[in-house]
Amino acid sequence: MTRFIFSNVFLFLSFLSSALSPWISSFSRPGVRDFSQLTLDLTRNELIVGARNFLFRLDLSNMSLIQAPGRTPATDISEQASVEERLRRQSVEKEREEKDNERRGERGSQESER
Missing domain, CATH: 2.60.40 (Immunoglobulin-like)
Structure with a gap:
C-alpha cells in the first residue's frame, strides 16, 4: 500500500514538474x-x-x-557581526538599568514605610 501511494505521488510530482516547466526558471553560479x-x-x-x-x-x-x-568583503560581514554584538550589549545594559531602577523603587517604598 505504501509503495502504491509513493509511486502515485512520484507520478503526480513528475507530471506537475513537466506541466510547470515552461514557467519555472533556475539560477546558479559556479562557486556560489x-x-x-x-x-x-x-x-x-x-x-x-x-x-x-x-x-x-x-x-x-x-x-x-x-x-x-x-x-x-569579509569586513562587511565582521562589521555586521559587531553591530549585532553592540545591539545585544545595549539590550543587556538596558535590562540591567531597568532592574536597578526597580530595586531602587522597592528600597524607596520600604524606607518610606518605616
Whole structure:
C-alpha cells in the first residue's frame, strides 16, 4: 500500500514538474552556494538574490542577470557581526538599568514605610 501511494505521488510530482516547466526558471553560479535570501524590487522589476557573500540582481521578466555579482568583503560581514554584538550589549545594559531602577523603587517604598 505504501509503495502504491509513493509511486502515485512520484507520478503526480513528475507530471506537475513537466506541466510547470515552461514557467519555472533556475539560477546558479559556479562557486556560489547557500542561496538563502530573496527580495522583490517591483519598481525596477528585479529579483535580488542573496547567497553566501554574494548578491545578484535578476530581471523578473526572464530571470537574466542584470548586475554581475561583487563579492561581499569579509569586513562587511565582521562589521555586521559587531553591530549585532553592540545591539545585544545595549539590550543587556538596558535590562540591567531597568532592574536597578526597580530595586531602587522597592528600597524607596520600604524606607518610606518605616
